[in-house]
Every structure is written in C-alpha cells, then in structure tokens.
Amino acid sequence: MNNVSPTAPIGDSHQDHKPSPLSVVLKRMWQLRMGVFGFLLVLLLIGSAIFAPVVATHDPLEQDIISRLTPPSFLEGGDSTYLLGTDQLGRDLFSRIVYGARISLMIGLSAVLVSMVIGVLLGLAAGYFGGKVDAVVDFLVNAMLAFPFILLAMTLVIVLGASMENIILALGLSNWPIFARVTRIETMKLREQEFVLAAIAQGLSHVRIVLKHILSNLAAPILVIATVEIARAIIRETFLSFLGLGIQPPTPSWGLMLAEGRDYMLTVWWLSTLPGFAIFLAALGINLVGDALRDLLDPRMRKG
Amino acid sequence: MTGSNEHVLEVRDLKMHFPIRAGLLKRVVGQVYAVDGVSFQIGPGETLGLVGESGCGKSTIGRTILRLYEPTAGSMHFDGQDITHLKANALKSVRQQMQMIFQDPFASLNPRFRVNELIGEAYRVHSGDANWEDHVASLLDKVGLQADQMRRYAHEFSGGQRQRIGIARALAMSPRLIVADEPVSALDVSIQAQVINLLDSLKEEFGFSCLFIAHDLSVVEHIADRVAVMYLGKMAELASDRDLYQNPKHPYTQALISAVPKPEADAKRRDRVILRGDVPSPINPPSGCRFHTRCPHVQDECRKIEPTFGEVAPGHWVACHMHGHSDSGDARGH
Numbered sequence: 212m213n214n215v216s217p218t219a220p221i222g223d224s225h226q227d228h229k230p231s232p233l234s235v236v237l238k239r240m241w242q243l244r245m246g247v248f249g250f251l252l253v254l255l256l257i258g259s260a261i262f263a264p265v266v267a268t269h270d271p272l273e274q275d276i277i278s279r280l281t282p283p284s285f286l287e288g289g290d291s292t293y294l295l296g297t298d299q300l301g302r303d304l305f306s307r308i309v310y311g312a313r314i315s316l317m318i319g320l321s322a323v324l325v326s327m328v329i330g331v332l333l334g335l336a337a338g339y340f341g342g343k344v345d346a347v348v349d350f351l352v353n354a355m356l357a358f359p360f361i362l363l364a365m366t367l368v369i370v371l372g373a374s375m376e377n378i379i380l381a382l383g384l385s386n387w388p389i390f391a392r393v394t395r396i397e398t399m400k401l402r403e404q405e406f407v408l409a410a411i412a413q414g415l416s417h418v419r420i421v422l423k424h425i426l427s428n429l430a431a432p433i434l435v436i437a438t439v440e441i442a443r444a445i446i447r448e449t450f451l452s453f454l455g456l457g458i459q460p461p462t463p464s465w466g467l468m469l470a471e472g473r474d475y476m477l478t479v480w481w482l483s484t485l486p487g488f489a490i491f492l493a494a495l496g497i498n499l500v501g502d503a504l505r506d507l508l509d510p511r512m513r514k515g
Numbered sequence: 516m517t518g519s520n521e522h523v524l525e526v527r528d529l530k531m532h533f534p535i536r537a538g539l540l541k542r543v544v545g546q547v548y549a550v551d552g553v554s555f556q557i558g559p560g561e562t563l564g565l566v567g568e569s570g571c572g573k574s575t576i577g578r579t580i581l582r583l584y585e586p587t588a589g590s591m592h593f594d595g596q597d598i599t600h601l602k603a604n605a606l607k608s609v610r611q612q613m614q615m616i617f618q619d620p621f622a623s624l625n626p627r628f629r630v631n632e633l634i635g636e637a638y639r640v641h642s643g644d645a646n647w648e649d650h651v652a653s654l655l656d657k658v659g660l661q662a663d664q665m666r667r668y669a670h671e672f673s674g675g676q677r678q679r680i681g682i683a684r685a686l687a688m689s690p691r692l693i694v695a696d697e698p699v700s701a702l703d704v705s706i707q708a709q710v711i712n713l714l715d716s717l718k719e720e721f722g723f724s725c726l727f728i729a730h731d732l733s734v735v736e737h738i739a740d741r742v743a744v745m746y747l748g749k750m751a752e753l754a755s756d757r758d759l760y761q762n763p764k765h766p767y768t769q770a771l772i773s774a775v776p777k778p779e780a781d782a783k784r785r786d787r788v789i790l791r792g793d794v795p796s797p798i799n800p801p802s803g804c805r806f807h808t809r810c811p812h813v814q815d816e817c818r819k820i821e822p823t824f825g826e827v828a829p830g831h832w833v834a835c836h837m838h839g840h841s842d843s844g845d846a847r848g849h
Contacts, residue, residue, distance in 0.1 A: 405623035409684065412581045413637035414610035427627040509626075 236507055243506065249499020256493050260312040268294060269303035271310040271463050276301045280479050295485055298468075299475065304482070307463040308489050314464040315445045316493065318379055322444040323437050325383025330390025331433060335421050337391070338398025348395065352388040360385050361450055368456045378457060382444050389440065393432055401425050431505040438501025442494030465490050522556040522592070523692050523724040524580065529553045529589035531572070531579045535798065548797050549575040551748035552589070554824070557692065562718065562725040564739030564756075566732055566771070568794055572748040573728045574618075577694040580726065581615055582606060594691065611641055614685035618697040620677035624669035630655070630680060631665040638687040654683040657720070658713060675706035682714065686721060694726045699734060711738055733775045736760060741830075744768045747805040748797055750824050754831040764833040766810050804836065812837060 259266045279301035282288045286296075295305040337348035355363075367381035401407055402425070410420045449466030451457030453473075458464040460471075465486045472483030531550040534543040550572040557563045567573045579586050582598065590599045598609055617623035624633055631651050639647040652662035658679040669677055678698060685693050695714065699707040715738050718725060729735045735742055736756065743753040744767065752765040763769045770788040790809050795801050801808050807817040816836055824834040 405617040405619055406625040408578070408583055409615065409617060409623055409681075410625075410637075411583060412610060412613070412615045413684075413688070414607040415637060415640060416607075419640070424625055427625070 243503045245499050246503025246506075249496045249503065252492055252496030253500050256312050256316060256489075256496060259309050260316050263310045263313055267303075267306035267309045268292070269306040271302060271306045272461050274300045274302055280475070280482075282479075283481055283485075286481075296481055298471065298482055299479075302461075304468075304485060307468060308465070308486055311463040311465045311468060311486065312489070312493075314375070314458055314462065315448065315466065315490070318375070318382065318448050318458075318464070319441040319445040319493070319497075321379040322382035322386070322447075323440045325379065326385075326387040326440065327390050327433065327437055329383070330387035330392075331394045331426075331429070333387070334391040334394025335398050335425065338395040339402055339417070339421050339425065341399075341402075345395070348391060352391050355385070355388045360447070361454075364447070364451060365454065365456055368451060373456055373459060375458070378448060378451060381451070382447055386440065386444070386447075389436060390433065393436060394429060397429050397432055398425055401428055430508045434501050434505050434508070438497045441497050442490070445490055445493060465493075521558065523559050523561075523594060524557040524726070525592040526556070526576075526580065527554050527590045527592075529576065529579065529591065530587040531575050531584055532587045545798055548748050548800055550579065551800070553745070553748075553750050554589075555743055555750070555753060557724045557726060559691075560718070560722050560724055561741065562727055562739045564735030564742040565726060565728045565745060566735055566742060567730065567745035569730055570794060570797065571745045572797070573730075573745050574696050576745075577615065577696045577726060577728050580694060581610070581613055611637070611688045612691045614688060614690040614693050616678075616681050616685050616693060616695040616698045619701050620674050620681055621669075621701075623681055624677055626668065626670060629666050629668055633669065633680060634665075634683045634687055637684075641688065650687070651683075654686055657686065657717065658683045674702050675710060678702060678706075678710055679713065682710075682717070686717065689721065690723055692724045692726070694728070696728045697730065698727075700730065707734065714738060732760075732771050744771065747794060747800055749805055750832070750834060751806065752831075752833045752835075753824075758828070758831050762831075764827060764831070764838050765806075765835050766812050766837075767806050770811075804834075 275297065278290065278293065278297055279299055281290050281293050281297040281301075283296040283304070284291050284294050290296075293303050293305070295303075295308065298304055298307070333348045333351070337345040363385040364381040367384060368377055371377040371380065398421075407420060407424055410424050415424075445465060447466075448457050448464060449469050452464060452467040453470040458467050460467065468486035469483050469490070472479070472486070475482050529550055530548075530552055533547040533549055535545040535547060536542060537544045553572075553576060555563065565573045565576065575584065578584055580591060582601070586599055590597060592598065593609060593613065596609070598606070601609060628636075631648055634654055635647045635651040638644065638650055644650065648665070651665055655662050655665060660676060660679055660683070664672075669680065672680065678701075681698075698714070699710050702710060711734065714725070714727075717723075718738075725738075727735060727738055732742070739756050741753065741755050742759045744751045744759070744765065746767050752759065752763065752768045754762075754764075759768065760772060763772050766788070767790075770790050773788045788811060792809050795805070795808055801818075802821075803819050804810070804817040804822050807813045810817065814836065820836070822834045822836045824832055827833050827838045
C-alpha cells in the first residue's frame, strides 16, 4: 500500500558503492510518506518523553486548587498559562500528558518486548520441533487464552506489588500467546520450505536454522503484531490503573489520567479526551512505523 | 552386511512409509507406501538417473538418502558407512559430503539472504575460513555467474540463474554425492539444456557422484550413466543408459520411451504404447505386480504374484514376469 513511488532504485545500483544500511532505511523512509508521518509522530512522542522537563510548562505534580478544571486555552474561559487546561486538582494537563508519555511509552514498549521474546521463542520451538514440544506450548497457549487477561494481570500485580517493573512484567507475561501462535504457525509453514530443508541438508545446527533462516522470514508478521500490541498494552495499563493496580497517583500515566477523568466525562470532557487523544496518536504513529518497517525489511520490496 | 567402498552410495531394500493420521486422537489409519523396497548403488563419479511419474516416490528417495526423513526400513551406506540411523552429530559431518539441488529455484533460496550467504554460509560455518567470500566468488564463476553479484538477493535473478545459485550452494562443500531433485523441471525448456550441460561439465571438474531425479526420460538421457525407472514406490527397471533406451524390457519403460517425441522429420510412425488409466494410489497399491492395472501385457500371475527385481542381462535389472531372471528362484520364461 505504501510502496508507491517507482523512483530510482537504491541500494544495489553499483557493486562498489555500498550504502550503509541506515542510509538505505532513511532513503526508503522518504518514499513511504505515511511511514514518515508515523515516524515523525513517534519521534515527537519519544522526544517529548525524553525532554519532558524542557517541554513541559509546569511541574506535573504541582497543584493549583484555585484554578482547578480550567478549560484548555483554545476554549472559552481558557487560561493561556494552562495550554490544555487543568485537572481536578489544578495540575497542568499538558505537562502531565508530556510526562505521561514517559510512563506510557515505557510500559507499552517494554511489556511488548517481554511478550515478544517469550512468545516468539516458544512459537519457534513449537513450530520447528513439533511433537511433544508443540503439545506443551499449545497447552500453555490455550491455558493462557482461557484465563481472562485482566484477572491474570491483577493477580500478578497483587502478588508482585504495584511497581512500574511489575506492571510491565504483568502485562508482558499475560500477552505472549498471540506472538506464540502466529510464530508457531508461520514456523510450521517455513519448516517445510525447501530453503529450510536445504539448510538442514547442509548440516547446519538447529539453533542457526531457527534463529537465522526462519526468524529472518518472520520479521514482518511479528512487527505488525508488535505495533498493534504496543498500543494495546498502553490501553491495558488503563485497566490496571482503573482498578488501582496500575501506576500509582500522583505519577502521571495516560491510562491513569483517562481513568481519573472518568468522573468528569460529561462536564469536563477534555480531562479524559486529551490523554485518550495522546494514546490514539501514539498507537497511530507506532502502527504506521510498523507498516513501513515491514515493507522496508523485505528485500523483495526494496526496489520500486 | 558392510557396504563395499567401491560404491559411494549403496541403498538396500529402502522403505519409506508415511503414516496417515486421522480423527481427534490422531490415530494411524493407514500408510502411504511412498518407497517400498528399493535397492541401488551409485559408484564414484557416476550419475544415476531416477525416473518415474509424479508420486512414484522418486523425490522421497532423494530426501531419505539425505536423511531429511527417517527411513522406515532398509539400509543406506555412504562411503561404506551405515547412515541409516546415524545420530545428529555424526550426521552433520556426513551431510557436508552429500548435497541437494532442489526442484523449485524460488522456494529453495531464502528470500532474506544475499547470494554470498546463500552459497557460503555452510562453508563458512563448517570450515571457519575467513576468506569464505573468495570461495563463493570462485563458485559463482564456476556456475556462470559474476562474482560481483554476490551482494544481491535471490529475487533479483531469473529462474535459470537461481538454479545456478542452488548448484553453487550444493558445490560449496565439495560433496561426494549430489542429489538433484528435478533440477530443471521448473525451468523453461531453453534454459533446461544450459543447466544440464552445466551440471555435466561440473561433474567432470569436481568428480562428484549424482542421483539425478526427473520425471522425463529425455532429460536424463543426456546426463546419466545408468538409469533407474520407478513405478509406485518400486523399481521397475535399472540398466545402463544405452541398454535402457535401446532395449527396454519392462512394459512401463517401453511406454515411457515411446512417449519421448523424436525430432526427425522422416521418423517412421512408431508403435506408441499408450498407457490407460491413472497411477493407482500408493496408500493402497495393487496386488501382485504394481503395474498390472495398466500393463498392456498383463497376465494372470501378474495380478497375484509380485515379480522380483532381478538381473536379466549383465547390469540390466527388471521386475517383470515376462523376463525371467537366471538368479532368482521363481524365474519364469515367457
């Protein structure tokens, strides 16, 4: 869908001149406009997360009860010192969203990384070796899927304690089956491909075949799932926050802010809408980057 | 029982049956008798052509020899070593000496790898040679590709070029035996001859033995020293190249040969042997001679008694009741 421009071929034009992988990736990025848009969006969010103290106009924890529930500056009754207004405790919403990016992106990325590593490794083992290994992994996946996610994550947080690391762990451990299932099926298909048979016939080790020959062909589906799951992990943190098991107040996370704004949904709509919009932008940006990366990583699509 | 060293490969009474599973409990409800008792040898530098219709088990033989499948019964000796049930580590070193060229030049090359990795990976891993790319370059040169193409991906090549990459990959380990599984049947006719000629000249240069699998007698005619004809998991006939083409004994071989088109304009109308019906299923092969359902010369005993695979002339083996063989107990004249 994105690989539109049949512009000059890059990457393999001359044998002597071999551009660095980074410059190839960057060049292609320009050819994928939606990818660029998503890339910028993610850059913006990550940038504001890293440089939150510079970007934010206020201390995100500083309360100003007098000016509580001030509307955003672009609305009637808005105050120009509070760009996006204030919350029920008079804290600057814009600054809280900026600082919240740190927490939410960290949770989203780390939790997905945890599920991805577990799920992909189990899926590869099940799909490649089959038999008993497959039966065990299959059982684990079904057991996990039969268990309501929220119950599992809750239990984990309660047992481990509600810290950032434990929330990441809980979200990561409860969401690996989707990676395992897709990886398993794709691996089973690849296992029968002649290029895998060729690798076996060449006496290469199983570890090398699985981690190099098979995994290299799984980048696309795994990336696509990962980008969707990052957005979902951010939202799932909301569930935990809503139940008081997520990020603990007053630390700002998008999910927590969304939950806190719930009481004012009908009257002070921006309290929950604006953090929700931030989640939406993050999800959109990450998904667009994921799509673009999938195309970029496929050598077959590298030429226009 | 030891395989003698004069053969690079000796296969004895090889059987490869695949279980059919069905139902919730995955119970075995039947067997596919893909290869059902096949014996042959390949000498040093020799090329054995293996011919048969699709589904007759010829590709299964190739893959079983490379131990991509676990054989059901029988034995395989490679350079005198029994490899039938060799364990992982020992198998690894044997595998370096046996290589395979696959039928589909698209499916057999990993789309994510560049040519240098495709050809040189196993060599690099097994030899630890830091200059492995020089080796790849020389191999590319040998198969008629340019060394400066080694940074490309397989999808940038045509089918014929891809098959050359596959051949270079097989040669990388300097194997003693190459199993070529229908290496040209996926290629255009104009390219087929090129690839066969290439294999022929590489054979001279590298001196490897070759099991050349094809479904077409005319493809094998040029490259093989001896030709084996398979039908439904069994050997029908095995003879030297010349004997088989000039004096085919088995009715199935005769039918296959009569089907090869001859280019001569004044060729007399030969008696074409037209086979009727389809190949029976290998799940439930016919009793007696497996070919009896389609054989133009079928007799009563063919339906009941399975013919033995015996030598009817020096180096010429046939499994047919019409050709009694001197060395078997139930020799029957016709």
